[in-house]
Amino acid sequence: MDTDTDVTVVGAGPTGLVAAGELARRGHRVTVLDSAPAPFPGPRGNGIQPRTLEVLDPLGVTDRLVALGTFRLPFRQYAIDGTVRERDRHPGLEPTPGQPFARPLIIPQWRTTQVLRERLAEFGVTVDQNARVVAVEQDQEGVTAVLDDRRRLRSRYLVGADGGSSTVRNALGVGFLGETHDEVRMLLAEVELDGLDRDHWHTFDLVGAGGAGFLSLCPMPASPTWALGLRSPDPDIRADEATLHTVVDGIRPRVRLRRIGWSSTWRLNVRMADRFRVDRVFLAGDAAHVHSPAGGQGLNTGIQDAINLGWKLAAVFDGAEDALLDTYEAERKPVAAAILGLSTELSRRVLGSGAGGYADRPAALARQGLQLDISYRTDPGASGLRPGDRAPDAPLGDTTLFLLRRQADWTVLAFDGITEPVDGAQVLDADALDVDGHLRRTYEPIPGERILIRPDGHLGWRGTGAVPATGTPSALGHAAHRGCGDHY
Ligand SMILES: Cc1cc2nc3c(=O)[nH]c(=O)nc-3n(C[C@H](O)[C@H](O)[C@H](O)COP(=O)(O)OP(=O)(O)OC[C@H]3O[C@@H](n4cnc5c(N)ncnc54)[C@H](O)[C@@H]3O)c2cc1C
Structure with a gap:
């Protein structure tokens, strides 16, 4: 098929x-x-x-992001009565051999996208700015993105990542149901300030006509800026400089805003396609x-x-059947729905209750937020690590499973010497590598078992029979006949 490109990606967030x-890598x-x-x-x-850092590792950006961010930034919470409390954001969470990242990395989004752009450029791809897509047309052969300057770009597939x-979603006529709560608002701004140390995430309880609120000031690593979040006790907050100065002038210890950069008012909006x-x-x-x-x-x-979709599109270009692409929606839609529920609950607790702000997240919800428990399981009841579950890391002599996984999309952990080649996968002799038995204790193989790990770091299959062909829905634990829209 003659196309301008294999995949058009709309949106460089x-x-x-x-x-x-x-795709580029x-x-x-x-x-x-x-x-x-x-x-x-x-x-x-x-x-x-943490889970995002893990799945980004094979793209080659995780080490760079970690070098530019911070895992350690305890809360310093200033109550109305003048008392100051310090709190670890994630008490007791430390890296383990199976989980190299235990806590969220604090790093501004602009820095994350900068690192991603730099990596993309290393593969020879630069973003086409000022390129607005106004329509999308598709037929059996391909898809055309129509731009506002009348350019037409033809590709085999198109990814709508346009926020x-x-x-793209509107052009497809896909519904976007959910709720907007105008009353739950927060003012967000990027600022520079004097008066606070950069070793803490500072939160100030506020009271006003509308009840309780909070001001959050989080220093952005490797940058002179701070992320300001204001849940005002005054229901009519406006995202302007005067409002910010008034609120900040009223807090103790005294803080001086030196510069106010980008700012906006955010409203609670929860929707899913x-x-x-x-x-x-x-x-x-x-x-x-x-x-x-x-x-x-x-x-x-x-x-x-993007990780889930990216390797599947690449696999289809390399000969996998189109049915693999149906597993994208089947896997990601339930995850997105569950996360929407979680983030709405967090919002209710953090923004609805007023005082305390980010510092008062319940521990159970904080654990879920790490996204380490996300699974694409098709047999929810079964015990142990099952297809669809996250494949944990393990020390393997002087290397680790995650480091070895950088070498290939698909990895087979072969126990008990069943190390025959598997098409399209690297086969690791698990017993030879597993010098301290960590891998065996974590993965709990039955005699002669082989475990297939997918390109996105989830288990694909495990068993003593023939390993399913990589790139097929069965290699993901999906029945081959099931298609888009089925419920798993
Ligand atoms: C004010 C605010 C605060 C947030 N705070 C947090 C937070 O604290 N934590 C968190 O995890 N998330 C937060 N988010 C959400 C987070 O920023 C988004 O989830 C994230 O940016 C989504 O990335 P994306 O790439 O899907 O979309 P976006 O980052 O929105 O990127 C979409 C891109 O598409 C481009 N685009 C749009 N239309 C077109 C078109 N027609 N043609 C071509 N290009 C187009 C845009 O220019 C943009 O670059 C916040 C979002 C907002 C708005």
Whole structure:
């Protein structure tokens, strides 16, 4: 088929950049279009969850992100009565051999997208800015993105990663149901200030006419800026400089705002698309689901959509059947729905209750927010690690399973010497590598078992029979006949 590119990615936010990176690093042609003149500079998703760091590792960006962010930033909470409390954000959470990242990484979203753009450029792909898609047309052979300057770009598939007000989603006529709560609002701004140390995330309880509220000031690592979040006790807050100065002037210890950069008022908006795939077009990230920012889930869910979709599209270009692409919606839609529920609950607790703010997240919800328990299981009741579950890391002599997984999309852990080759996968002699028995204790193989790990770091299959062909729905634990829209 004669196309301009293999995949058109509409939108160069974190979702689109990761989708493009996953295709480009596997040698496929990808074009990234973004309507904005330049990357978005303001504070948005400033936390990368541990699971997101894991799934980004094979793309080659995790080490760079970790070097530019911080895991350690305890809360310092200033109560109305003048008392000051310090609190670990995630008490007791430390890396383990199976889980190298225990806590969210704090890093501004603009930095995350900068790192992703730099990585993409290393594969020869740059973002086409000022490129607004106004329509999408598709037929059996391919899909055409129509731009506002009348350019037409033809590709085999298109990824709509163009954010909450997605043009691609609207062009497909896909519903976006949910709720907007105008009354739950927060003012967000990027500021520079004097008066606070940069070793804490400071939160100030506030009281006013409308009850309780809070001001959150989080220093952004490797940058002079702070992310300001204001849940005002005054219901009529406006996102202007005068409002910010008034609130900040009233807090103790005394803080001086030196510069106010980008700012906006955020309203609680929770929605999900009816479909994540319409033939050759896929929706991912905020185009498919919008969240409350309270739980730090939006950016993470989008990136994990992109990881799930990216390797599947690449596999189809390399000969896998199209049915593999149906597993994208089947796997990601239930995850997105569950995360929307979680982030709404976090929002209710964090924003609804007023005082305490981010510092008062319940521990159980905080654990869920790390996204380490996300699973694509098709047999929810079974015990032990099952197909669909996250494949944990393990020390293997002087290396680790995660480091070895960088070498290939598919990995087979072969126990008890059953190390015969598997087409399209690297086969690891588990017993030879597992010098301290960690792998065996974690994966609990039965005699002669082999375990197939997918490109996105989830278990695909385990058993003593023939390993399913990589790139087929059966290699993901999906029955081959099931299609888009089925419920698993
Ligand atoms: C104010 C605010 C605060 C937030 N705070 C948090 C937080 O604390 N934690 C968290 O995890 N998440 C937060 N989020 C959510 C997080 O920023 C998003 O989930 C994340 O940006 C989603 O990434 P995305 O790539 O899917 O979409 P976006 O980042 O929205 O990127 C979409 C891109 O598409 C481009 N585009 C749009 N229309 C077109 C078109 N027609 N043609 C071409 N390009 C187009 C846009 O220019 C943009 O670059 C916040 C969001 C907002 C708005």
